[in-house]
Amino acid sequence: MTIPRDNAWCEINTGKPITGKDAGLMLCHDCRKVIPCPEDGSPVKCPRCCASVHLRKADSVTYTWALVITSLILLFPANLLPIMQVDYMGVQDYSTIMDGIIYFFKEGSYGIAIVILTASVLVPVFKILGIMMVLLSIHFRWESWLRHKTIMFRFIEFIGRWSMLDIFVIALLTALVNFGFFSTISAASAATYFCGVVISTMLAAITFDTRLIWDACIPSENTKVRNK
Amino acid sequence: MIKKAILCPECDLLLEQASVREGEKLLCPRCGAVLDAPKKHSVEKVLALTSTGILLYAPAIFLPLLTFDAAGLESTGSIADSFMALMDTHFYFTGIMVFLTTIFIPLVKLMMLFAVAAVIQTGRSTRKTAVMFRYYQHMDEWGMLEVYMIGILVTIIKMLHIAHVQYDVGFYCFIGLLAATLGSAAVLDKSQFWKLIDRQATEKERAGGADPCGQKGVIPAETAADAGARL
Numbered sequence: 001m002t003i004p005r006d007n008a009w010c011e012i013n014t015g016k017p018i019t020g021k022d023a024g025l026m027l028c029h030d031c032r033k034v035i036p037c038p039e040d041g042s043p044v045k046c047p048r049c050c051a052s053v054h055l056r057k058a059d060s061v062t063y064t065w066a067l068v069i070t071s072l073i074l075l076f077p078a079n080l081l082p083i084m085q086v087d088y089m090g091v092q093d094y095s096t097i098m099d100g101i102i103y104f105f106k107e108g109s110y111g112i113a114i115v116i117l118t119a120s121v122l123v124p125v126f127k128i129l130g131i132m133m134v135l136l137s138i139h140f141r142w143e144s145w146l147r148h149k150t151i152m153f154r155f156i157e158f159i160g161r162w163s164m165l166d167i168f169v170i171a172l173l174t175a176l177v178n179f180g181f182f183s184t185i186s187a188a189s190a191a192t193y194f195c196g197v198v199i200s201t202m203l204a205a206i207t208f209d210t211r212l213i214w215d216a217c218i219p220s221e222n223t224k225v226r227n228k
Numbered sequence: 229m230i231k232k233a234i235l236c237p238e239c240d241l242l243l244e245q246a247s248v249r250e251g252e253k254l255l256c257p258r259c260g261a262v263l264d265a266p267k268k269h270s271v272e273k274v275l276a277l278t279s280t281g282i283l284l285y286a287p288a289i290f291l292p293l294l295t296f297d298a299a300g301l302e303s304t305g306s307i308a309d310s311f312m313a314l315m316d317t318h319f320y321f322t323g324i325m326v327f328l329t330t331i332f333i334p335l336v337k338l339m340m341l342f343a344v345a346a347v348i349q350t351g352r353s354t355r356k357t358a359v360m361f362r363y364y365q366h367m368d369e370w371g372m373l374e375v376y377m378i379g380i381l382v383t384i385i386k387m388l389h390i391a392h393v394q395y396d397v398g399f400y401c402f403i404g405l406l407a408a409t410l411g412s413a414a415v416l417d418k419s420q421f422w423k424l425i426d427r428q429a430t431e432k433e434r435a436g437g438a439d440p441c442g443q444k445g446v447i448p449a450e451t452a453a454d455a456g457a458r459l
Contacts, residue, residue: 017241019241019242020241021240022242023233023242025233025235025242030362030365031358031362032234033422034233034234034235048422048425048426049358049359049425050355050358050359051362109385112385115378115382116382119378146259147260150238150260150261157369161372164329164375165375165378167322168330168372168375168380171310171311171313171323171379172310172379172380172383173387175305175306175312175313176303176304176305176383177387178303178313179299179301180301182301183298187314187317187319195325198325202370210238210239214259
């Protein structure tokens with residue numbers, strides 16, 4: 001097989017971009033070395049970094065579905081149960097994530113309220129919906145918005161860790177607000193579920209293979225549409 | 229003919245390696261993924277920043293961060309205390325998560341990156357260096373110091389009108405630690421690191437005849453250039 005130099009990305013000439021899969025090459029995802037696919041399909045170790053190399057991440061869609069459904073289930077107790085317990089003068093008071101946000105809105109600290117709302121409510125919901133949408137688009141082979149879907153996924157990967165914000169605030173308050181009988185703060189049951197949501201959404205983003213988004217598009221059909 | 233074949237890690241597009249200067253970025257024309265971003269003096273800068281981070285680590289984690297002063301009562305604590313407080317109140321899962329993301333992984337990341345850069349600088353890389361750098365890459369997103377920083381700011385704002393907030397030594401050390409950690413990730417040129425590790429390890433294997441990755445059945449080290457020529 002000979003690929004002329006200018007056609008490395010030959011969308012213009014034949015309407016069919018050549019992928020590593022077409023050319024019998026695969027990429028080590030750890031060190032980005034290009035390795036020829038073995039003809040018998042035997043497992044390959046990267047000669048440069050010793051990682052096991054696959055053409056696509058193994059069982060990516062299955063793992064990602066499992067993790068995203070887990071996080072969706074955990075999201076309900078994380079938001080509905082109290083996440084913080086405040087003891088003030090011997091009186092116990094529980095508050096959920098939303099209570100904390102509403103408190104700041106009422107107080108007029110809109111900036112901080114929006115930061116917490118984004119990190120602990122919008123980010124997890126957006127992540128779960130975004131990953132599910134990408135998974136569905138692979139399942140039904142939706143060919144539009146491929147670039148946008150990849151960019152959205154890149155964004156999801158980036159924002160994932162910021163959901164830990166609320167947990168860190170509670171951990172700090174637990175340690176720092178310790179005035180004995182006068183006032184103490186501690187975590188409540190939702191904290192555990194919330195950690196679960198963060199871990200499972202982050203793992204879902206790691207197990208997902210964005211190349212599957214592009215595999216879903218059939219180049220020949222793409223060309224037909226473009227030639228019309 | 230393609231001189232050197234590269235593949236986009238996010239959309240698997242086959243491309244030819246273009247020359248990129250330091251400070252520039254090579255982007256995938258189809259999906260926009262960053263393929264290469266060379267940086268000047270990456271190894272030296274990484275060494276400087278990671279050693280700074282390692283020095284600041286202990287004071288940032290163990291010295292008191294903030295002191296709250298309310299109605300004559302004082303309460304103070306460090307980052308290590310915030311983990312211990314969760315463990316004391318029996319939130320083990322959350323506590324371990326806080327321990328890993330803010331105490332354990334940030335330190336391991338700094339030490340690993342320092343070790344890798346130091347080994348490259350002295351020209352003694354082996355495949356073990358490659359494996360260590362691989363572990364660093366996998367741990368990267370699980371260190372969450374910058375999220376913790378925002379957490380500290382939210383805590384301060386929450387307590388501002390309830391208590392008098394006093395900033396302690398740990399707070400300033402933590403800012404330094406955060407800057408060193410973020411800086412070391414920003415100046416890290418991964419493809420340059422991989423090239424240097426590979427070159428040094430290959431030389432050593434040629435001289436010593438050691439098996440790469442220490443096992444049989446590894447395919448011969450065909451370079452991307454060979455793969456491109458084969459097309």
